[in-house]
Amino acid sequence: MGDAPQEEEENAAEGRFPSAFDQASALSNGEASAMLSKIVDKKKADDPAYQPNPLLAKTLEYAERFSGNKTEAVNQQVRQVLEAGGLTTFEVASVANLQPETAEEAKILIPTLEAEDGGMPRFTDESLQELLDDVAKYKGEI
Numbered sequence: 001m002g003d004a005p006q007e008e009e010e011n012a013a014e015g016r017f018p019s020a021f022d023q024a025s026a027l028s029n030g031e032a033s034a035m036l037s038k039i040v041d042k043k044k045a046d047d048p049a050y051q052p053n054p055l056l057a058k059t060l061e062y063a064e065r066f067s068g069n070k071t072e073a074v075n076q077q078v079r080q081v082l083e084a085g086g087l088t089t090f091e092v093a094s095v096a097n098l099q100p101e102t103a104e105e106a107k108i109l110i111p112t113l114e115a116e117d118g119g120m121p122r123f124t125d126e127s128l129q130e131l132l133d134d135v136a137k138y139k140g141e142i
Contacts, residue, residue, distance in 0.1 A: 015088065015112040026089045028096035030075040033063035066097070074138050085131040086122065088112065095135065103128040 010018050027035065036059065043050045052060065075096075082092040091110055100106035103125040107114045115122050123131075 012090070015090065015115065017090070024089075026093035028067075028075060028078070028093045029063045030067040030070065030096065031079070031093075033060065033067045034072050034075060036060045036063060078135050078138055081134045082131060085127075085134075087131070095132070099135075099139075100132060101136070103132065106132060 010016055036056065040050075040052050040056070040060065043052075051057075078096050079092055082095055083089075087095065091112055094110045095106065098106075098109050100109055103123075106128060113123060113128060
């Protein structure tokens with residue numbers, strides 16, 4: 001029984017991820033779709049016979065199918081709105097992907113939105129609803 005420090009248990013619902021994720025950035029399906037499309041397009045430009053491997057092809061297909069936002073500009077705007085509102089990178093991607101319509105729905109789907117900071121909730125229902133309403137404005141541009 002050593003005195004080695006124990007890592008805090010991982011729990012995504014509480015925003016605790018493995019240390020390997022410390023420098024990672026979560027992407028929305030729309031952002032992943034745009035990024036993967038650029039990679040495939042560049043490879044096809046370099047080699048017209050290029051065909052993505054089955055895993056890449058399926059991943060791109062999934063990201064395109066479930067992408068709520070179809071343009072890079074909309075993806076960037078949604079990210080900026082949510083980051084400016086104080087959401088973490090994980091929460092930004094989750095809101096962009098799940099597109100909850102109400103603060104209550106968002107908190108059920110993304111439990112970290114209910115977290116407290118110094119004994120106070122990070123978001124009131126009203127402030128969270130404002131963010132969701134701001135993001136919903138971009139749905140017409142999809």
